[in-house]
Amino acid sequence: MIEFDGISKRFPDGTLAVDNFSLRLPSREITVFVGSSGSGKTTLLRMINRMVEPTSGRILIDDEDVAQLNPVTLRRRIGYVMQNSGLLPHRTVLQNIATVPLLNRVPRAEAVARARELMDTVGLDAAFANRYPAELSGGQQQRVGVARGLAVNPNILLMDEPFGAVDPIVRRELQEELLRLQQELAKTIVFVTHDIDEAFLLGDHVTILARGGQIAQHGTPDEILSNPASEFVADFIGADRGRRALTLRESNGRTLVVDGTGRIAGVLGAETATGPVSVGAGGRDEHLGEITLGTEAAEAPHEVAPAVNDAPTASGVPEVDTPR
């Protein structure tokens, strides 16, 4: 478990990036920090592995105060994946993945064998092993970034907008891949994004942040979607817009669920609720709340993948241990 206990961060220029933030993140689950630019997401993430030191408060990992741990050792046992992969341009894929294990004095043959294994784990063809990052697509680079984050077999994986700079289709693939991986690996993942659809798709728990790292709402996607804590949250998750603004329409004796864009989102089962309802990003069935999709849903002509926002944010300077 990762525990933030009254954490604040004021940067030397006076910016209060995080103001008295307390939260417990359960082990072996994905917690997503989502919020608009400048809400403190990255600062919170980087305080976990001491890339940023808090001004006050404590962060505990399994009851151990990270302030008591050597920062370099700490960083080498926590995986870190960021936007633009952070790969070293002059090193091959294999070398990039094996870098931190080698720094941890894992024997070379073992580190390379493990790197090859990880390429397979993240769905990278072995033929890419000796390529340089510039010879890979953005999506492939991100897969290498994830493999590198997993290379030391960390219990904790920090992911800072890892899929922010790839196109929507590849992004979707990477998201699905992460969910598949997580089923196998069961890491404690802290994932930062500004994309609410991504947050609801990936997060077992979602923390919606407002400026200064203020928690606007924390809960499961279902809890947030079914009961936004404030107008700010409702607005942020777009509860009244687009695909989440659902209404019911009778057609040929069936009750269709129609989203705000006019698309058929599904067909209601006989015993389900009436009136407007909200659903999630559509990535996990449990986010569909009370709605039962009939067999017709699969045939609905407008079933589409959730929209994704792939607007890049400024981040990601390639380094090994202390990116950015």
Ligand SMILES: Nc1ncnc2c1ncn2[C@@H]1O[C@H](COP(=O)(O)OP(=O)(O)OP(=O)(O)O)[C@@H](O)[C@H]1O
């Ligand atoms: N090194 C720094 N020095 C001064 N201010 C900083 C520094 N790093 C971040 N900040 C400020 O702290 C606040 C929170 O920044 P942070 O990067 O954590 O936000 P974020 O939610 O991750 O934003 P984004 O989505 O744009 O990455 C912002 O106002 C930012 O300008």
